[in-house]
Amino acid sequence: MAVGDRSKASSKERVVLGKITSVYGVRGWVKVYSHTEPMDNILNYNPWYIELNGRVQAIEVDQGKRHGKGLIAKLVGCDDREVARSYCGVDISVDQGELPELEEGDYYWHQLEQLNVVTESGVELGRVDHLIATGSNDVLVVRGTAQSIDKRERMIPYLPDQVVKEINLEAGTIRVDWDPEF
Incomplete structure (x- = not known):
């Protein structure tokens, strides 16, 4: 059965688990689209890896929570709307080894x-x-x-x-x- 995180494999032993979609408020929070199931499982991973300006970097999640039908997150060092805007549109990935082991016969989507x-x-x-x-x-x-x-x-x-x-x-x-x- 295909279960768990609906993630996509990347070429660097990392798996894409979601995307930062837009800013939320004026204090540096961002809206997050998650491929994980349940969606807030993405908040259990820290750090997140993003590619910004052609360079992969680790970012730490300070806080995160469900908000309406989606998720919002506060990133360490991201304290205003303009800094948060620079993260919009980037994929969120984690080290593949951080994913939980699945039972025999279960697969992550990226494996299929x-x-x-x-x-x-x-x-x-x-x-x-x-x-x-x-x-x-x-x-x-x-x-x-x-x-x-x-x-x-x-x-x-x-x-x-x-x-x-x-x-x-x-x-x-x-x-x-x-x-x-x-």
Whole structure:
């Protein structure tokens, strides 16, 4: 089952867990969009890593909390609106080793992204581009590649044992029970 943080892997052994979206108030607080589940789990990680002006830097979270339907955070050293504005639009990442270990058969979303999707009969459907949470189950968004049967985008429900038959991280594949015509 795909569980936990809906995160994206980065190339430096860090995982993107969210984004600073905008400023909040005049005292340096920022609004945060979180890929974690529940969303406020992102506040459990410290420091956050951001790329600002082409340089990766660690920032520490002083405070954070739910606010309405989202999150807000106060960063150490960020005491006014203009400093906070400089952080808007940056991804928040953490060291991959900071993520909790999952039980066997559970995967973080970033582990499934970029895996090749093959039917049980060996037809290559494409590569997992990203996942979508729909409420009832997650969905694999599979985009065609040069090696796949066609260039179509497919939405395949992430239903272990029903549709998703095997995930092999070492081989980089997901085997599915799925009609290539669908």
